[in-house]
Amino acid sequence: MATRITIDPITRIEGHLRVDVEVDNGKVSRAWSSGQMWRGIEQIVQGRDPRDAWTIVQRICGVCTTVHAMASVRSVENALNLEVPLNAQFIRNMIMCAHSIHDHIVHFYHLSALDWVDVVSALKADPVKAAQLAESLSEWEGNSRHVMTDVQNRLKTFVGSGQLGVFTNGYWGHPAMKLPPEVNLMAVAHYLQALEIQRYANKIVATLGSKTPHIQNLAVGGVANPIATDSQSVLTVERLLLIKEMIDKLGSFIRNCYQVDVAAVGAFYADWTQLGAGITDYLSVPDMPLDTKCTRFMMPGGFIKGGDLSTFKPITSYSDSYFRDGVAESVKHSWYKYSGGNGPLHPWKGETTPDYTDFQDNGKYSWVKSPTFYGKPAQVGPLANVLCGVAAGHQPTVSHLNRVMDIAGKLAGSKLPMSALHSTIGRHAARAVRCGVVHENLQASWQALMENIAKGDTKTFNKPVFPKGEIMGVGLHEAPRGLLSHWSVIKDGKIANYQAVVPTTWLAAPRNEADEQGPYEASLLKTPVADPERPLEVLRTVHSFDPCLACAVHLTDKEQKTVVQVKAL
Amino acid sequence: MNDDILNAAEARLGLSRRSLLQFCAAMAATMGLPKGADAAMAGAIASGKRPPVIWMHFLECTGCTESMLRSEHPALDKLILDIISLDYHETLFAGAGHQAEAARKAAMAANKGKYLLVIEGAVSTKDNGIYCKVGGETSLALLKETVADAAAVIALGSCAAWGGVPSSAPNPTGAVGVAELITDKPIVNIPGCPPIPYNFLSTVVHYLTFGKLPDLDDKGRPKFAFSRTIHENCERRPHFDAGRFAQEFGDEGHRKGYCLYKLGCKGPETFANCPAVLFNDIGGGSWPVGVGHPCIGCTEKGIGFNKPIHSLADPLYITPPESYPRIIEEQGQGVTLGSAATVAVIGGLAVGAGIKVASNLGKNRPNDPSHGQE
Numbered sequence: 002m003a004t005r006i007t008i009d010p011i012t013r014i015e016g017h018l019r020v021d022v023e024v025d026n027g028k029v030s031r032a033w034s035s036g037q038m039w040r041g042i043e044q045i046v047q048g049r050d051p052r053d054a055w056t057i058v059q060r061i062c063g064v065c066t067t068v069h070a071m072a073s074v075r076s077v078e079n080a081l082n083l084e085v086p087l088n089a090q091f092i093r094n095m096i097m098c099a100h101s102i103h104d105h106i107v108h109f110y111h112l113s114a115l116d117w118v119d120v121v122s123a124l125k126a127d128p129v130k131a132a133q134l135a136e137s138l139s140e141w142e143g144n145s146r147h148v149m150t151d152v153q154n155r156l157k158t159f160v161g162s163g164q165l166g167v168f169t170n171g172y173w174g175h176p177a178m179k180l181p182p183e184v185n186l187m188a189v190a191h192y193l194q195a196l197e198i199q200r201y202a203n204k205i206v207a208t209l210g211s212k213t214p215h216i217q218n219l220a221v222g223g224v225a226n227p228i229a230t231d232s233q234s235v236l237t238v239e240r241l242l243l244i245k246e247m248i249d250k251l252g253s254f255i256r257n258c259y260q261v262d263v264a265a266v267g268a269f270y271a272d273w274t275q276l277g278a279g280i281t282d283y284l285s286v287p288d289m290p291l292d293t294k295c296t297r298f299m300m301p302g303g304f305i306k307g308g309d310l311s312t313f314k315p316i317t318s319y320s321d322s323y324f325r326d327g328v329a330e331s332v333k334h335s336w337y338k339y340s341g342g343n344g345p346l347h348p349w350k351g352e353t354t355p356d357y358t359d360f361q362d363n364g365k366y367s368w369v370k371s372p373t374f375y376g377k378p379a380q381v382g383p384l385a386n387v388l389c390g391v392a393a394g395h396q397p398t399v400s401h402l403n404r405v406m407d408i409a410g411k412l413a414g415s416k417l418p419m420s421a422l423h424s425t426i427g428r429h430a431a432r433a434v435r436c437g438v439v440h441e442n443l444q445a446s447w448q449a450l451m452e453n454i455a456k457g458d459t460k461t462f463n464k465p466v467f468p469k470g471e472i473m474g475v476g477l478h479e480a481p482r483g484l485l486s487h488w489s490v491i492k493d494g495k496i497a498n499y500q501a502v503v504p505t506t507w508l509a510a511p512r513n514e515a516d517e518q519g520p521y522e523a524s525l526l527k528t529p530v531a532d533p534e535r536p537l538e539v540l541r542t543v544h545s546f547d548p549c550l551a552c553a554v555h556l557t558d559k560e561q562k563t564v565v566q567v568k569a570l
Numbered sequence: 571m572n573d574d575i576l577n578a579a580e581a582r583l584g585l586s587r588r589s590l591l592q593f594c595a596a597m598a599a600t601m602g603l604p605k606g607a608d609a610a611m612a613g614a615i616a617s618g619k620r621p622p623v624i625w626m627h628f629l630e631c632t633g634c635t636e637s638m639l640r641s642e643h644p645a646l647d648k649l650i651l652d653i654i655s656l657d658y659h660e661t662l663f664a665g666a667g668h669q670a671e672a673a674r675k676a677a678m679a680a681n682k683g684k685y686l687l688v689i690e691g692a693v694s695t696k697d698n699g700i701y702c703k704v705g706g707e708t709s710l711a712l713l714k715e716t717v718a719d720a721a722a723v724i725a726l727g728s729c730a731a732w733g734g735v736p737s738s739a740p741n742p743t744g745a746v747g748v749a750e751l752i753t754d755k756p757i758v759n760i761p762g763c764p765p766i767p768y769n770f771l772s773t774v775v776h777y778l779t780f781g782k783l784p785d786l787d788d789k790g791r792p793k794f795a796f797s798r799t800i801h802e803n804c805e806r807r808p809h810f811d812a813g814r815f816a817q818e819f820g821d822e823g824h825r826k827g828y829c830l831y832k833l834g835c836k837g838p839e840t841f842a843n844c845p846a847v848l849f850n851d852i853g854g855g856s857w858p859v860g861v862g863h864p865c866i867g868c869t870e871k872g873i874g875f876n877k878p879i880h881s882l883a884d885p886l887y888i889t890p891p892e893s894y895p896r897i898i899e900e901q902g903q904g905v906t907l908g909s910a911a912t913v914a915v916i917g918g919l920a921v922g923a924g925i926k927v928a929s930n931l932g933k934n935r936p937n938d939p940s941h942g943q944e
Contacts, residue, residue, distance in 0.1 A: 007706075008668070019703075041701075041742025042735070050878050056866055057875055060735040063633020063764060107639065155651070164620055164655040171669075196639070196647050200850075203640045207850035209861070213640065214633040214764050217858040217866065220819050225863035227825040234805070234827025234855065235862060243852065355742075357700050368701075462819035535669070 003030060006533045008540070018509065018548055020521065021362070022539060024530050029539065032518070032525040034509045035360065035367040043353045046499045051077045051491050052221045052465065058487065058501060059215055066214035067100045067206065068480035069501065072487040075295075077221045077465065079319055080474025080491055084293040086460040089223035091450035092236075094289045094299070095244065096210050096218075097478070098443035102251055103202035104481035104547075105383070105436040106259060109429060110195035113544040116537060117266050118180060118188040121173040124160065126182035128153050135187045138265065138408070141257035143194045144187070152190040172537040180269055188266075191258055198254045201247040205443075208240050223462035228454060241451065248444055255436050263433040264405050267426045268412035277425030277542040279524025280378050281308035283385035284507075286316050286324065286486075288479035289442045291449075295319040299442045301393040302386065302479055304374065308423050313392035319477050328486065328502060330370040332356075334511040337370065345373065345514050348488035349473050351500035371513040372502050380520045381483030381507045382546060384422065384431035390438070401437035405430055425524070428545040467494035480504060482547050508546045521546060620655040621778045622677055622685040626716055627660050628709035629702050629736045629745050630691025633764040634727040635659070641767035642851040654774065657685070660704070678719055686777065687720035689713065689748050692729040692736050696744025713751060722756040722783055723748060726770055731759035731791075732871040739876070749790055758783050759790040763868035763875075766847050769795040791841070799886055800837035800865050803845040805855075806830065819862070830859055836867030836877065838885035 003025035021033035042061055046054045055073035062069060071093060078085060085093075128149035135144035172178065180188070203213050209226060210216025218225045227235045267274065282305065289299035296318045303315040316324045329345035332338065338356035339346060346352065358365045373379070390398030409430070410416040421427060476487040483504035490498035510519030521543060528538050627635075639646050650656045657677030658670065677685065691709070694701040699708035707715075717723060725748040728734035736745035749757050760769050773792055776784045784792045801807065809815070809829035816824035817832055824833075831838070837859060844857045844865075858865055864880075867873030877883075 041740075044740060044742045045735070045738045045875075050880070053879050056879065057735060057738065060631050060633070060763065060875075063631035063636045066631075066633060066636065159651050162620070164622075164657075193647050196645060200640055200642065200645075204850055204852045207640075207856050208852055211856065211858040211861040211863060212849035214636040215868075217863045218861050220863075223819065225819050225861065227820055227827075227862050229825035232826050234860075235825060240855070355701070357697070459825070460820065464818065 004533050006530075006536055008536055018543075019360075019367075020525070020539070020543060021360075021366075022525055022528075022536075024533055027529055027531070029525045029528045029530065032522040033362065033366055034369070034511060034519060034521040034543075041353065041355075043499050043501065046496050049496050051080075051467065051489065051494070051496055054489070054496060054499065055219055055221070056217070058499070061501060061503070063214040065104065065480055065482060065503075067096055067210065067216050068478055068485055069487070069503075070216060070219050071097060072476040072478045072480075072485045072501070073489075074219050074221050074476065075319065075478065076474045076476030076487040076489045077491070078474070079476055080472040080489055081221075081465055081467070083222055083463055083465055085290075085295070086223050086458075086463060087293055087453050088228055088450060088458060088461045090290050090293065091446045091453065092209050092224050092226055092461070093219075094446035095443055095450070096206050096216060097289065097480075098439045098446065099202045099205035099247075099251075100213075101439045101481045102255065102436055102443070103199045103206070105432045105439075106195050106199045106202070106254075108481075108547045109259065109263060109432065110192045112547070113429070113541075114188060114192060114266075115171060116541045116544055117178070117270060118192075119173050119175075119178040119185050120156070120171065120189055121160070122178070122180070122182045123153065123156060123185040123189045124182075126153065126186035128186065131183040131186040131190075134183050135190075139257040139261045141254070141261070143190060143258070148190055149186055152193060153186060156189060172535055175535055175537050176531045177537050177541075180266075184265065184269065188262065191262055194258070195254075198251065198258075201250045205244050205247045208244055209236070220462055221465045223460075226461060228459040228461055230454065241447070245447060248440075248447060252440055252444070255433075255440050260401070260405050260433045260437060261408060263429050264408035265412055267405075267409040267417075267421075267430055270426060271413050271417075273426040273541070274417065274421035274424045276528060277428075277524045277545060278308075278423040279522075279526075280380045280520040281423055282306055282374070282377055282379045283308070283388050284374055284379040284381050284484055285385040285389045286319075286477045286479050286484050288477075289446065299445065300386070300398075300438065300479065301389055301395050302484075303389045303393065304379075305385070305388055305392060308388075308420075310388060310392040313389060315389075315393060319475070324477070325475055327375045328372060329376075330372045330500075330502065330506075331514040332365075332370055333514050333516075334365055335367050335370045336365050345376075348475075348486070348500040348502055349490055349498065351488065351498065353500070367509075367511040369506055369509050369511060370502075371510040371519060372507050373513055376515070378510060378513060378517055378519055378523075379507060381504050382428065382431075383435040383481070383483070384428045385483060386479055387431040387434050387438075388422070395438075397438045397441050398434065401434045404437075405434055425542045425545040428547075432547070467491065469493055471497065483507065505546075505548055509548060521548075620653060622657050622681040623654045623688060623774075624657055624674060624677060624685050624716060624720070625659040625688040625690065626709075626712060627704070628689065628691035628713070628730075629694050629743060630727070630729055631735075632690070634690045634730075634770075637764035637767045638770070640850055641771060643768075644771070649771070654686075654778075657681075674716075678716065682719045684721050685719070686774065687716055687723045688726050689723060689730040690726050692733050692745035692747060693751060694736075694743040695746055695751075696742075701743040710751075713748065717752050717755055720755060722758070722777065723752065724770065724773060725749060725757055725759045725790075727765050728761040728763045728868055728871075728874060731761035732789075734761075734763060735875050756783055757790055758786060758792060760795070761791065761869040761871075762842065765869075766795070766842075766844065766849065768847055769843070787841075795843045795847075796841045796869070798841065798843070800840045800842055800844060800859070801885065801887065803843070804837055804859055805845060806859060816862075824862060827862075830862070830864040831883065833864045834878070834880040834882060835859060835864035836870070836873050836883045837865040838883045838887070840865055840867040840870045840873060840883075842869040 003023050019035040022029045023031040046057050055070040058073045059070035129146045131149045132146035206213040210218045229235050284304050285302040287298035287302040291297040303313055306312040329347050331345040336357045339352050360366045406417050471492045473490050478485045486502045488500045508520045524542050530536050530538050658674035693709045693713055699710035702709040725731045730748050732747040733745050787793055806829045814828040815832040816828045848856045
């Protein structure tokens with residue numbers, strides 16, 4: 002008999018997400034994903050100066066801070082055909098890379114590790130053995146027995162206080178938890194260390210972006226950071242040195258800690274490489290531009306059909322019509338209405354008029370629209386990014402991927418096939434791979450900026466001039482959670498329409514015009530659920546996408562007989 | 571402070587007594603507290619139960635929480651493991667669904683009338699609040715439920731303090747700040763998009779040390795953070811006074827670090843301590859004006875996300891006064907307290923004069939001997 006469970010809210014994500022699933026014979030048979038919040042940001046920017054839009058749309062998300070600001074200025078620049086000075090490109094690249102690194106680290110350690118790591122079990126670990134294990138895996142400096150003992154003592158005091166705070170009612174002792182106590186202790190130690198490390202990435206973002214979250218150094222046409230090496234109050238050589246120091250610290254952690262830990266979790270949970278594939282059409286865009294017109298990039302992007310890398314079709318520039326013409330959004334199952342009926346709309350013609358109905362299993366059930374690429378749902382995110390990199394023969398991607406797969410293979414005792422990537426664990430692995438690649442880009446952008454300044458180029462800004470009449474643009478960005486696009490229509494220098502199609506829109510999408518499921522929904526099918534009261538397995542797959550909104554999950558009774566409302570709040 | 575307490579703290583917090591005392595001294599300094607306050611603070615932290623905090627997310631972007639992730643003195647792990655007991659928080663909570671709900675309800679019941687409620691995000695009031703739901707309840711209903719037994723409320727960030735971005739015209743969801751809906755509880759507004767984490771941490775530590783909230787201005791904001799405009803503490807202020815302005819990003823004045831007033835800087839009409847405390851613990855210049863971008867007035871209702879970036883601000887203070895008090899003048903209450911109200915009055919009186927001066931500022935001064943010199 003099937004059971005319906007509602008988990009609401011899903012925690013350790015950004016925003017308010019609701020997911021509904023039916024579980025039949027211990028496995029998910031149907032699933033719904035539902036965004037539970039709408040703020041109408043797209044309506045708020047209408048009629049405003051396009052130079053202001055980025056400060057408002059950046060507030061779409063404080064976790065994926067920076068990304069909406071970038072996509073917004075790019076959208077207006079794209080509409081104006083405005084070139085971006087090289088210095089500004091490199092400064093933007095550094096911000097994007099550093100933010101990605103922060104985001105990937107926090108996602109793995111602070112938002113999703115608790116799905117795999119049993120904090121309470123770490124109390125039983127032998128700290129000496131934990132240190133031996135950790136030191137056998139890498140040269141990371143935070144692996145000594147003193148560190149492990151300290152962490153365990155701190156944990157004991159914390160648990161002993163009886164006030165478990167954020168760890169209250171976690172899934173401790175759940176049958177799906179499989180790591181040995183020593184691995185759990187190592188992971189808890191790295192959870193705490195990662196809190197410190199992510200701040201190095203943020204220091205880079207803040208040095209250039211003035212603060213984080215929500216940077217404030219962008220401008221349509223470039224950046225607001227002046228370059229004058231003989232002046233006191235700008236981006237000085239001292240600031241550039243500070244950034245370099247942070248870049249080096251991050252590199253050590255990513256290589257010796259993050260990539261190793263992900264490989265270890267993958268090896269101990271090898272069964273999860275068989276689960277959670279969902280939609281295997283992958284879409285990503287190139288990023289980290291190397292020229293002023295956004296036609297050459299450090300990272301490739303494109304489309305892969307059905308998980309088959311030989312079908313890879315590259316997207317070559319930010320004006321590539323193959324991408325631009327392929328995107329549409331349906332609201333058949335979303336709480337919006339289109340004035341001309343319900344057929345999908347291209348984002349330039351997009352509308353955002355709410356039409357709330359409450360949760361309807363077969364009707365409208367989410368604040369998230371359903372985007373498609375040439376009529377089909379697509380999976381975006383680091384996995385799409387990494388697979389496109391491999392398909393394009395991108396050397397840094399290939400070498401980081403080989404490294405992570407090798408470590409996991411050694412720990413698991415057998416070589417892992419590439420097909421293991423199409424899975425819940427695969428998304429974590431891809432994120433760690435991408436993190437390494439992005440770190441190389443960060444280093445390269447810093448170097449490129451220094452070299453360009455050395456050539457005597459101090460330009461950081463091209464002034465935008467808005468023509469009479471209507472122009473349209475799209476701003477693309479391969480953000481930490483995947484493909485992001487902002488679509489703007491500008492009339493007489495004011496915003497006439499604005500639509501953001503964000504990674505979580507692609508991933509958390511409800512059913513589309515053809516009633517096909519979105520990636521979250523599709524990936525949940527066949528997920529085993531050992532204990533419907535504690536549906537940890539559902540969380541594992543949902544978290545693997547790094548959700549960025551507020552949703553809820555329901556597990557539903559097929560006969561609608563027993564309804565277990567696993568409702569939070 | 572007695573040694574037992576410090577020893578206990580050392581064991582419990584994994585924090586040396588020196589670090590603990592340094593932390594408290596830094597906090598006391600941030601808040602401008604009198605001598606001895608740091609010791610009282612250390613005592614409160616070192617002994618006793620961690621005070622329960624329930625943290626709710628409504629119409630928000632999680633930027634305020636992310637801001638806490640970047641704090642360094644103390645860091646987030648110290649905050650949640652050692653200083654407060656974070657009994658509910660959607661972004662950080664290990665459990666989900668009904669496990670999280672149960673934890674929140676249990677904490678509310680066990681700490682009835684004693685917990686600190688933190689609200690991140692605005693509350694949607696339009697159409698019965700359907701635009702934001704958590705666990706099937708609207709933010710409006712959840713606010714009322716959680717506030718009922720709270721000791722005090724901290725409205726964290728501009729959204730919770732006055733509506734923030736979602737309340738910008740045309741305010742599609744009827745977003746409002748907490749204080750517009752709750753009138754029978756002490757509320758501290760800590761605006762900012764996001765707020766500086768230390769403004770939050772200082773408020774919490776003040777509360778748990780002295781058992782009361784810090785002094786607030788007429789908008790419910792802590793005076794230790796919001797009693798002066800950005801303009802008053804700005805490192806570029808001398809350029810304003812001397813008439814040296816950047817006119818466009820990347821021009822000579824911009825590259826020389828001149829005042830950003832003519833690029834639309836809202837510092838002269840925005841109350842916040844950004845130039846004094848800075849962001850992300852990286853030293854000088856780490857704030858918007860410091861890197862070269864005008865302030866957008868994100869803390870201030872009616873300015874942030876309302877006025878265009880490049881429109882001119884209406885300065886609240888324009889010029890130095892005609893005469894100065896004598897240096898030996900007795901000091902009254904100090905500059906901060908009560909002066910916000912005075913400031914508003916002065917600001918109102920200055921409007922007429924302000925227009926005149928602002929129009930003077932619009933003129934270029936190519937012959938000004940100070941122009942173009944460093």
